[in-house]
Amino acid sequence: xxxxxxxxxxxxxxxxxxxxxxxxxxxxxxxxxxxxxxxxxxxxxxxxxxxxxxxxxxxxxxxxxxxxxxxxxxxxxxxxxxxxxxxxxxxxxxxxxxxxxxxxxxxxxxxxxxxxxxxxxxxxxxxxxxxxxxxxxxxxxxxxxxxxxxxxxxxxxxxxxxxxxxxxxxxxxxxxxxxxxxxxxxxxxxxxxxxxxxxxxxxxxxxxxxxxxxxxxxxxxxxxxxxxxxxxxxxxxxxxxxxxxxxxxxxxxxxxxxxxxxxxxxxxxxxxxxxxxxxxxxxxxxxxxxxxxxxxxxxxxxxxxxxxxxxxxxxxxxxxxxxxxxxxxxxxx
Amino acid sequence: xxxxxxxxxxxxxxxxxxxxxxxxxxxxxxxxxxxxxxxxxxxxxxxxxxxxxxxxxxxxxxxxxxxxxxxxxxxxxxxxxxxxxxxxxxxxxxxxxxxxxxxxxxxxxxxxxxxxxxxxxxxxxxxxxxxxxxxxxxxxxxxxxxxxxxxxxxxxxxxxxxxxxxxxxxxxxxxxxxxxxxxxxxxxxxxxxxxxxxxxxxxxxxxxxxxxxxxxxxxxxxxxxxxxxxxxxxxxxxxxxxxxxxxxxxxxxxxxxxxxxxxxxxxxxxxxxxxxxxxxxxxxxxxxxxxxxxxxxxxxxxxxxxxxxxxxxxxxxxxxxxxxxxxxxxxxx
DNA sequence: ATGAAAGCGCTAACAA
DNA sequence: TTGTTAGCGCTTTCAT
Numbered sequence: 001x002x003x004x005x006x007x008x009x010x011x012x013x014x015x016x017x018x019x020x021x022x023x024x025x026x027x028x029x030x031x032x033x034x035x036x037x038x039x040x041x042x043x044x045x046x047x048x049x050x051x052x053x054x055x056x057x058x059x060x061x062x063x064x065x066x067x068x069x070x071x072x073x074x075x076x077x078x079x080x081x082x083x084x085x086x087x088x089x090x091x092x093x094x095x096x097x098x099x100x101x102x103x104x105x106x107x108x109x110x111x112x113x114x115x116x117x118x119x120x121x122x123x124x125x126x127x128x129x130x131x132x133x134x135x136x137x138x139x140x141x142x143x144x145x146x147x148x149x150x151x152x153x154x155x156x157x158x159x160x161x162x163x164x165x166x167x168x169x170x171x172x173x174x175x176x177x178x179x180x181x182x183x184x185x186x187x188x189x190x191x192x193x194x195x196x197x198x199x200x201x202x203x204x205x206x207x208x209x210x211x212x213x214x215x216x217x218x219x220x221x222x223x224x225x226x227x228x229x230x231x232x233x234x235x236x237x238x239x240x241x242x243x244x245x246x247x248x249x250x251x252x253x254x255x256x257x258x259x260x261x262x263x264x265x266x267x268x269x270x271x272x273x274x275x276x277x278x279x280x281x282x283x284x285x286x287x288x289x290x291x292x293x294x295x296x297x298x299x300x301x302x303x304x305x306x307x308x309x310x311x312x313x314x315x316x317x318x319x320x321x322x323x324x325x326x327x328x329x330x331x332x333x
Numbered sequence: 334x335x336x337x338x339x340x341x342x343x344x345x346x347x348x349x350x351x352x353x354x355x356x357x358x359x360x361x362x363x364x365x366x367x368x369x370x371x372x373x374x375x376x377x378x379x380x381x382x383x384x385x386x387x388x389x390x391x392x393x394x395x396x397x398x399x400x401x402x403x404x405x406x407x408x409x410x411x412x413x414x415x416x417x418x419x420x421x422x423x424x425x426x427x428x429x430x431x432x433x434x435x436x437x438x439x440x441x442x443x444x445x446x447x448x449x450x451x452x453x454x455x456x457x458x459x460x461x462x463x464x465x466x467x468x469x470x471x472x473x474x475x476x477x478x479x480x481x482x483x484x485x486x487x488x489x490x491x492x493x494x495x496x497x498x499x500x501x502x503x504x505x506x507x508x509x510x511x512x513x514x515x516x517x518x519x520x521x522x523x524x525x526x527x528x529x530x531x532x533x534x535x536x537x538x539x540x541x542x543x544x545x546x547x548x549x550x551x552x553x554x555x556x557x558x559x560x561x562x563x564x565x566x567x568x569x570x571x572x573x574x575x576x577x578x579x580x581x582x583x584x585x586x587x588x589x590x591x592x593x594x595x596x597x598x599x600x601x602x603x604x605x606x607x608x609x610x611x612x613x614x615x616x617x618x619x620x621x622x623x624x625x626x627x628x629x630x631x632x633x634x635x636x637x638x639x640x641x642x643x644x645x646x647x648x649x650x651x652x653x654x655x656x657x658x659x660x661x662x663x664x665x666x
Numbered sequence: 667a668t669g670a671a672a673g674c675g676c677t678a679a680c681a682a
Numbered sequence: 683t684t685g686t687t688a689g690c691g692c693t694t695t696c697a698t
Contacts, residue, residue, distance in 0.1 A: 002446075002447050002448060002470070002675095004674095004675055004676085005675065005676065005677095006675080006676095014684075014685085015684060015685045015686075016675095016676080016677090016685090016686095017677085017678085017684060017685060017686080018683085018684060018685080020676075020677065020678085021683090021684085024677085028683060028684095029683075029684085030683060030684085033683085033684080047446055047448055047470070048448065048675085048676075049388070049448040049674085049675050049676070050393075050448050050449055051384050051387055051388045051393055051448065051674090051675080051676090052388050052674070052675035052676040052677090052690090053675075053676055053677075054384055054676090054690095055382070055384045055385050055388055055674090055675080055676075055690050055691070055692090056675080056676045056677045056678085056689080056690050057676085057677070057690085058690070060383075060384055069413055070403065070409045070410070070412045070413035070416065071406075071409050071410040071413045071414075071610065072409075073404075073406065073409065073611075075409075076403045076404050076405075076406065076408075076409030076412075077403070077404040079403045079409075079412075079428075080402055080403035080404045080430060081404075083403065083428060083429075083430055084430065092427055092449075093427070093428070094425055094426070094427065095412075095416060095426070095428055096416075097413060097416055097417065113335075113380055114335050115335060115380050115381065115382040115383055115384065115691095116383055116425075137335065137380070222610070222611075222613075222614045226614070251611070251614050252614060254614075254616065255614050255616055255618075258616045277404065277555070278406075278555075278584070278611045280555075281555045281559070281584050281585060281587075281588050282615065282616070283587065283588055283591045283615070283616050285588075335691095337690095337691055337692085338691065338692065338693095339691080339692095347668075347669090348668060348669045348670075349669090349670095349691095349692085349693090350667095350668060350669060350670085350693090350694085351667085351668060351669080353692075353693060353694085354667090354668085357693085361667060361668095362667070362668085363667060363668085366667085366668080381691085381692075382690085382691050382692070384690090384691080384692090385674090385690070385691035385692040385693090386691075386692055386693075387674095387692090388674050388675070388676090388690090388691080388692075389673080389674050389691080389692045389693045389694085390674085390692085390693070391674070448675095
């Protein structure tokens, strides 16, 4: 059916070794033979059978990317960048969705392994430290995003505490005094970090931490942001600013404010987190923390590839990638 | 390193054949042996090497999904659904991004093939009919979305003409007389279809087709929608309604209207296409055509799998999946 | 019902 | 510099 190395060899009148050498860019091939092989290659339209090559090499040639859901804009954007970064280095990526549940995350981690992929980038939502005990059959893992889980595994993330602090400091700098937060969720690692940054910034601005101004969010989706904002607006003394732990929550909050006939940022200023593409086009456009997602994707791919090739054998490291505060209309109408 | 069939066989004191039989659920294995094999399997934590299995079977076990970009919400959502549908049937999916350029689409199609994947779902943007000439090395292909390309290949799509017509009829039914369109682009297949539906609906409503009310869009991104809307609003006699060929364009249009201090739907009613999740939360929420994306994903996966297994050997077919008009605030403030 | 062995397409150690 | 050949881990005849 498909053209094999042997077919090419026969056509070129050389051995498979020589063809293999040419295909793999081995330098020492007699020019005459190289020419004939290349001709045969072109004539047959030969394409190496990756499965066979990798079986022989003890590699699969694939990486995995584990994320909650691709229809969450942040992960859609990130996945796109990861694919691009991987492709540049000649890797194919298998994307696995977990829906953010611990069980699916554990299953997925277990299903990964040397027989399927050579390495994986994982963005866990609910995994605990113990879940990593020789998971994934020992292939190199790189954790994406900051999490409470304290495991000796490579990580790439922005400084969530500082980012949250920056966002809230911006609000305080605008003269807002009742700054709420939406997104507290003990089950999520990043929630802890962002809470910490929130508290630090309040303290920096000599504002006190008010329990009732911190709204939980079960999921970081738009509808939950809207619901949380409604609750906040029902307070006897509603907030004059809100820091949302991601843009989806912020977009929901934006709607809730509009539905009350209130103004953003006039009555309530809003800051998000992630800089989803949609956030630049909401009405009003959303001020948000903009992580450098391309840098994140590239650093992660780079790291996992170096681990696979054994190029880097140092202890697990944490790479911090940059972020910026993107100021838009939702705080400076 | 990893546990192989041979290791399990040795531990269980049987031949690899017997282990293979157990692993593959072959019925006729002596209960005693089955028990011992299962014990050995559990003790070693054996996981089959997919590469080797597929090499032997002449399969790869992978499907490909070719899309322009994952950070476009429609494709992020669709990809997530495709992954889910594929997983249910035990397939892994390789996602390939083309950025919507014809060249990358051709390259990708060529890079696919029996050595990499067993079948592919492709959502082309710029491909021409000729580009499909024995592309992808003869593996089963399923086209996603409607396109101008007329090739004898399986397809899954909604009825774009009818959908567009429905959207515009809705606008006309609201009493709007100057209904514009944003998104004309001869290079894109769906553009033709949506233009046709637009014209049909105008004619149904006894409105004449006005060339200046049809705005082109190079890319179907938010910024292009905003630019097109601005141009439309600069017209001596601006439109009182706009049909955008996707939600991204509509979101951009929404912003452009807001920036002028005009009202949606008061001054201009807007309808989109795709029903991205964000469209339910924009201010105002967007009326849009909502294709049943889950049905699309499932039908496509189902079809390609049946072709691969040879279960379906009929001539290429076109499967139509349902859509609905989702009426929201942007047309009924 | 199960074992022995061939071979999927490829790479690489070993020879020549 | 190039040919020969042994596997990579698995499935699957063909025997038994």
